Amino acid sequence: EAGVAQSPRYKIIEKRQSVAFWCNPISGHATLYWYQQILGQGPKLLIQFQNNGVVDDSQLPKDRFSAERLKGVDSTLKIQPAKLEDSAVYLCASSLSLGTSGRTDTQYFGPGTRLTVL
Amino acid sequence: GIQVEQSPPDLILQEGANSTLRCNFSDSVNNLQWFHQNPWGQLINLFYIPSGTKQNGRLSATTVATERYSLLYISSSQTTDSGVYFCAVEPVGANNLFFGTGTRLTVIP
Numbered sequence A: 001e002a003g004v005a006q007s008p009r010y011k012i013i014e015k016r017q018s019v020a021f022w023c024n025p026i027s028g029h030a031t032l033y034w035y036q037q038i039l040g041q042g043p044k045l046l047i048q049f050q051n052n053g054v055v056d057d058s059q060l061p062k063d064r065f066s067a068e069r070l071k072g073v074d075s076t077l078k079i080q081p082a083k084l085e086d087s088a089v090y091l092c093a094s095s096l097s098l099g100t101s102g103r104t105d106t107q108y109f110g111p112g113t114r115l116t117v118l
Numbered sequence B: 001g002i003q004v005e006q007s008p009p010d011l012i013l014q015e016g017a018n019s020t021l022r023c024n025f026s027d028s029v030n031n032l033q034w035f036h037q038n039p040w041g042q043l044i045n046l047f048y049i050p051s052g053t054k055q056n057g058r059l060s061a062t063t064v065a066t067e068r069y070s071l072l073y074i075s076s077s078q079t080t081d082s083g084v085y086f087c088a089v090e091p092v093g094a095n096n097l098f099f100g101t102g103t104r105l106t107v108i109p
Helices: none
Strands: A005-007 A010-013 A019-024 A031-037 A044-050 A053-056 A065-068 A075-079 A088-095 A113-117 B004-007 B010-014 B019-025 B029-037 B043-048 B052-056 B059-064 B069-074 B083-091 B103-108
Touching: A005 A088, A010 A019, A019 A088, A019 A113, A031 A075, A044 A065, A044 A075, A075 A088, B004 B083, B010 B019, B019 B029, B019 B083, B019 B103, B029 B069, B043 B052, B043 B059, B069 B083
Parallel strands: A010 A113, B010 B103
Antiparallel strands: A005 A019, A019 A075, A031 A044, A031 A088, A044 A053, A065 A075, A088 A113, B004 B019, B019 B069, B029 B043, B029 B083, B052 B059, B059 B069, B083 B103
């Protein structure tokens, strides 16, 4: 079974530029997550999709970040314009569903995209 | 919001030693998962453990939800166990995970 795929693996941009990340979840997984992991910290959820609908985007800085999952499979996360503090690893994860009794299912993570903003 | 604290923050072990990592959380949770982030940054799910005890090879985990903590045991540690261990909790009423502060483990040969 193929895992979660992400690209690019690394990206270096100047501040105020835009950047986009791509994620392909495990086949058949309905739920997709984007996390931001700043160096030395645990991942922080940015946005969560169930199929092509947004479940939670309360921690997404909507003035500069956007994400979509148009066909309920692949997803893209965009930052425009980037700031220095956006330097981080952006992780995509997927799970089979939202789980039963309100519990999330096991989450499987991709390798991440390391973003450096200069 | 919920606070998730892990201890110790850093741990250095000789290969073959055993260790216990702790995760404390401040509110009631529906779910708890343990992850290992290897030195290349890949996060691997180790346990899905909202309560009780589970074992997988040299690793085992116990969650006591009523007392708001979970423990991860690593026995006969190997250099490949090095990395950062995170616990992540799903607060009651939420549908997502909140990650802890992490424990960085270094196993030396």
